[in-house]
Amino acid sequence: MLxxxxxxxxxxxxxxxxxxxxxxxxxxxxYTGVFHYLYYRVSDLHVAEDLASDVFLRMVNSLPGFTPRTxxxxxxxxxxxxxxxxxxxxxxxTRLQVPLDxxxxxxxxxxxxxxxxxxxxxxxxHALQALLPDQRDVIILRFIxxxxxxxxxxxxxxSDDAVKGLQRRALExxxxxxxxxxxxxxxxx
Amino acid sequence: xxxxxDSLQDKLQAIENGQxxxxxxxxxxxxxxxxxxxxxxxxxxxxxxxxxxxxARAARDRxxxxxxxxxxxxxxxxxxxxxxxxxxxxxxALVALFAFLGxxxxxxxxxxxxxxxxxxxxxxxxNSDDWRIVSAGDTLRAGQRLRTYDASSVALxxxxxxxxxxxxxxxxxxxxxxxGLGGTITLELLQNSGNTxxxxxxxxxxxxxxxxxxxxxxxxxxxxxxDVAVETGGLSRFSVTTGKVEVVNAGRQVFxxxxxASLAGAEIGVQDAAYTFSLRGTLQSIExxxxxxxxxKITLTxxxxxxxxxxxxxxxxxxxxxxxxxxxxADTVAVITDTDPQPQVLSFTGxxxxxxxxxxxxxxxxxxxxxxxxxxxDIKIGDPVRVTFRVLPDGTWLALSIERLGEEQPxxxxxxxxPTSPAPASSLVFQPVSAEVQGCTGSEFSTQxxxxxxxxxxxxxxxxxxxxxxxxxxxxxxxxxxxxDVPAGGSTGFTVNVGLNGNWASATGQKVTVRLLxxxxxxxxxxxxxxxxxxxRSDCEPTATPSGTPTATITTTPGATTTPSAPASxxxxxxxxxxxxxLAAEFGVTYEEIxxxxxxxxxxxxxxxxxxxxxxxxxxxxxxxTMRRSGMGWGNIKKLVNSIDNPxxxxxxxxxxxxxxxxxxxxxxxxxxxxxxKVEKTKKPNPSKKP
Numbered sequence: 038m039l040x041x042x043x044x045x046x047x048x049x050x051x052x053x054x055x056x057x058x059x060x061x062x063x064x065x066x067x068y069t070g071v072f073h074y075l076y077y078r079v080s081d082l083h084v085a086e087d088l089a090s091d092v093f094l095r096m097v098n099s100l101p102g103f104t105p106r107t108x109x110x111x112x113x114x115x116x117x118x119x120x121x122x123x124x125x126x127x128x129x130x131t132r133l134q135v136p137l138d139x140x141x142x143x144x145x146x147x148x149x150x151x152x153x154x155x156x157x158x159x160x161x162x163h164a165l166q167a168l169l170p171d172q173r174d175v176i177i178l179r180f181i182x183x184x185x186x187x188x189x190x191x192x193x194x195x196s197d198d199a200v201k202g203l204q205r206r207a208l209e210x211x212x213x214x215x216x217x218x219x220x221x222x223x224x225x226x
Numbered sequence: 227x228x229x230x231x232d233s234l235q236d237k238l239q240a241i242e243n244g245q246x247x248x249x250x251x252x253x254x255x256x257x258x259x260x261x262x263x264x265x266x267x268x269x270x271x272x273x274x275x276x277x278x279x280x281x282a283r284a285a286r287d288r289x290x291x292x293x294x295x296x297x298x299x300x301x302x303x304x305x306x307x308x309x310x311x312x313x314x315x316x317x318x319a320l321v322a323l324f325a326f327l328g329x330x331x332x333x334x335x336x337x338x339x340x341x342x343x344x345x346x347x348x349x350x351x352x353n354s355d356d357w358r359i360v361s362a363g364d365t366l367r368a369g370q371r372l373r374t375y376d377a378s379s380v381a382l383x384x385x386x387x388x389x390x391x392x393x394x395x396x397x398x399x400x401x402x403x404x405x406g407l408g409g410t411i412t413l414e415l416l417q418n419s420g421n422t423x424x425x426x427x428x429x430x431x432x433x434x435x436x437x438x439x440x441x442x443x444x445x446x447x448x449x450x451x452x453d454v455a456v457e458t459g460g461l462s463r464f465s466v467t468t469g470k471v472e473v474v475n476a477g478r479q480v481f482x483x484x485x486x487a488s489l490a491g492a493e494i495g496v497q498d499a500a501y502t503f504s505l506r507g508t509l510q511s512i513e514x515x516x517x518x519x520x521x522x523k524i525t526l527t528x529x530x531x532x533x534x535x536x537x538x539x540x541x542x543x544x545x546x547x548x549x550x551x552x553x554x555x556a557d558t559v560a561v562i563t564d565t566d567p568q569p570q571v572l573s574f575t576g577x578x579x580x581x582x583x584x585x586x587x588x589x590x591x592x593x594x595x596x597x598x599x600x601x602x603x604d605i606k607i608g609d610p611v612r613v614t615f616r617v618l619p620d621g622t623w624l625a626l627s628i629e630r631l632g633e634e635q636p637x638x639x640x641x642x643x644x645p646t647s648p649a650p651a652s653s654l655v656f657q658p659v660s661a662e663v664q665g666c667t668g669s670e671f672s673t674q675x676x677x678x679x680x681x682x683x684x685x686x687x688x689x690x691x692x693x694x695x696x697x698x699x700x701x702x703x704x705x706x707x708x709x710x711d712v713p714a715g716g717s718t719g720f721t722v723n724v725g726l727n728g729n730w731a732s733a734t735g736q737k738v739t740v741r742l743l744x745x746x747x748x749x750x751x752x753x754x755x756x757x758x759x760x761x762x763r764s765d766c767e768p769t770a771t772p773s774g775t776p777t778a779t780i781t782t783t784p785g786a787t788t789t790p791s792a793p794a795s796x797x798x799x800x801x802x803x804x805x806x807x808x809l810a811a812e813f814g815v816t817y818e819e820i821x822x823x824x825x826x827x828x829x830x831x832x833x834x835x836x837x838x839x840x841x842x843x844x845x846x847x848x849x850x851x852t853m854r855r856s857g858m859g860w861g862n863i864k865k866l867v868n869s870i871d872n873p874x875x876x877x878x879x880x881x882x883x884x885x886x887x888x889x890x891x892x893x894x895x896x897x898x899x900x901x902x903x904k905v906e907k908t909k910k911p912n913p914s915k916k917p
Binding site: 117 | 231238239263271272274277280284287291295346347356373458532535
């Protein structure tokens with residue numbers, strides 16, 4: 038079985054020597070996860086794309102001095118993504134707008150499915166914005182980006198035990214928000 | 227630890243490991259319906275469709291990334307042959323210019339230089355979130371912020387030669403950096419998170435200051451080497467290697483001597499100084515809050531910060547303090563995940579109490595010293611030391627090395643030191659060598675003595691006070707004079723004043739000991755053993771009045787400790803903000819006025835700039851802030867205000883209705899640290915030294 042961490046370390050070393058193939062491989066390996074994290078963090082497709090691009094630009098600019106001593110590149114990239122998302126909020130200086138993005142891809146050709154998927158995105162995005170920032174991060178990192186508890190703890194600068202508690206509270210809060218809106222939707226019908 | 231949280235994580239982990247969801251749900255339902263419901267819900271969140279990625283956009287970004295890499299490589303190659311030459315030429319030109327002008331300290335300006343940049347390090351202005359990547363040679367100016375990421379670090383060198391190293395995941399802002407005439411310097415950092423190490427060279431003049439503010443407290447130093455770690459929630463750990471550090475929180479001061487550390491935080495205030503330990507080894511047992519690391523028992527508390535999931539067998543790094551009751555209390559425990567961890571390293575600090583044969587007692591712990599133990603020369607009883615040891619199979623602690631702490635004075639990293647020519651030896655001794663009084667209630671005690679020179683003339687000998695015992699009762703310590711010239715065969719008097727806090731009233735049976743030491747004399751070496759101990763013993767009875775029982779030339783002066791009242795709470799929280807206090811004093815306006823601007827979103831650097839401009843030009847500070855708010859740059863504002871012919875007086879009145887608490891549109895914005903300002907005592911220790 039391929040040891041992902043060892044392979045990543047090898048790719049970093051090659052990229053540091055200027056290998057475009059290695060850099061491309063790193064990009065391909067981590068772009069999707071970073072983009073999904075950013076999408077659900079900022080709830081705007083285009084902003085998520087811009088921020089993801091910025092994350093990888095920072096990676097390439099700091100590659101010469103990067104030493105993956107205790108840190109997997111993946112956690113490092115998510116940490117950068119998280120900071121950029123926080124900076125984005127500050128710069129925007131407004132509560133997050135959740136656009137119903139007509140360009141949101143993934144619906145395929147089935148219009149019913151497309152509407153359902155868009156509603157799913159929208160509901161989850163709205164509910165995530167109602168959470169506390171750390172709760173929002175733990176839901177996205179754990180259940181959307183698929184990171185392990187330890188990786189999540191590392192990115193959030195918390196202990197594993199702290200994230201266990203945070204994970205439970207985040208799930209409870211998210212479920213509560215979604216259930217409230219579900220009831221409201223049904224009453225409107 | 228919460229069992230429900232553990233069970234939830236175990237079940238989620240099982241799913242992540244490939245166990246079918248129905249199987250996990252079945253197990254969970256047998257334990258707890260709510261557990262099963264949450265696992266079911268987590269599964270639904272996992273199943274929400276992810277947005278597809280725009281293939282065109284991803285391809286474009288990928289291409290841009292590769293082009294950036296290629297450009298970086300070309301740029302690095304192009305710079306390489308000329309970089310050193312260019313640097314050398316520039317350095318030569320600068321040195322020549324400064325030497326010619328003779329103003330190197332002032333010309334160094336108000337900027338720190340970044341060196342040894344590793345990984346990803348970014349800088350931003352105080353009022354901006356446009357972070358840009360820095361590289362070695364860049365500068366950090368007052369008002370700017372600096373942050374490091376995982377596996378990243380950076381060193382800052384300041385104009386007068388002090389040096390600060392930021393470890394990974396650290397964020398600071400340089401609140402103030404000012405050089406003045408006579409070599410004075412004011413350097414103030416705000417550390418929001420992470421770990422920093424500081425090597426502070428002795429400053430010129432009493433007006434110089436090196437201050438590190440954290441959400442948990444403030445460290446104020448004057449020529450020392452120390453570390454600051456800010457944990458989750460702002461809890462801050464200050465630890466000292468050489469010199470002395472004053473830690474302040476909510477008006478309480480604690481003085482840390484070499485080898486000592488203290489915790490400070492909003493909830494706990496600042497804790498008493500304690501010697502420290504550092505263990506890197508195998509976690510052998512976990513029995514409630516008492517854990518064993520390579521044979522050493524440590525105690526965890528609610529304040530202990532744990533990183534990772536320590537389990538029996540884990541390699542851990544533990545840092546903590548040895549409390550007065552001999553408890554080894556862990557401040558941080560981190561699981562070491564390095565593939566190649568350092569070998570076992572166990573160490574602690576403490577005062578060398580006895581040296582009987584091969585059994586030495588240090589900080590209450592007995593250690594075995596044998597011929598293989600590395601010892602600092604001239605080590606003696608009473609010295610603060612660091613012991614590196616290992617635990618033998620029979621439980622004995624074998625000392626591998628014992629080093630004396632606090633001897634070294636940090637030296638400038640940028641300014642070469644002019645060697646002094648050898649001089650005839652002086653020999654300074656204290657007469658008497660100790661004094662003791664008894665007293666009770668919050669009081670000031672003083673004693674006097676003589677410093678006698680039995681050798682040749684000694685110039686600029688400095689008297690320094692170290693707190694040996696009872697730091698928790700201390701409010702202030704001062705020595706007068708701090709510097710003396712003693713002619714050959716002559717003598718001079720000195721006075722030590724010790725102010726004790728309110729805790730002293732209930733300190734029955736306790737004592738406070740302050741030791742005077744002589745540090746560098748600019749002419750003539752100082753006798754190493756010269757020291758003077760001033761001990762105050764508690765004779766506290768319910769309504770006792772302090773009384774002196776001199777054993778030498780002693781006077782005791784009972785008196786109340788002054789405690790300034792705290793200013794009104796502002797938008798940063800209940801506690802006054804130290805930089806706000808400083809600016810208010812500097813510009814002669816009220817603290818509330820300064821904080822009014824701050825609460826409107828202006829950084830302290832901007833507030834300082836605005837008031838300076840106002841003072842120079844006479845233009846009302848409110849008008850300057852209005853210009854700034856309109857988007858004008860400071861350069862243009864300066865040009866404009868300097869062109870105004872008929873300015874009026876400064877009338878800085880903050881605009882109402884913009885309280886940050888009510889205007890917090892961003893939940894992610896970090897909470898501004900709130901601290902009490904350093905309280906000015908009637909008597910305070912003054913470790914000022916000239917380099």
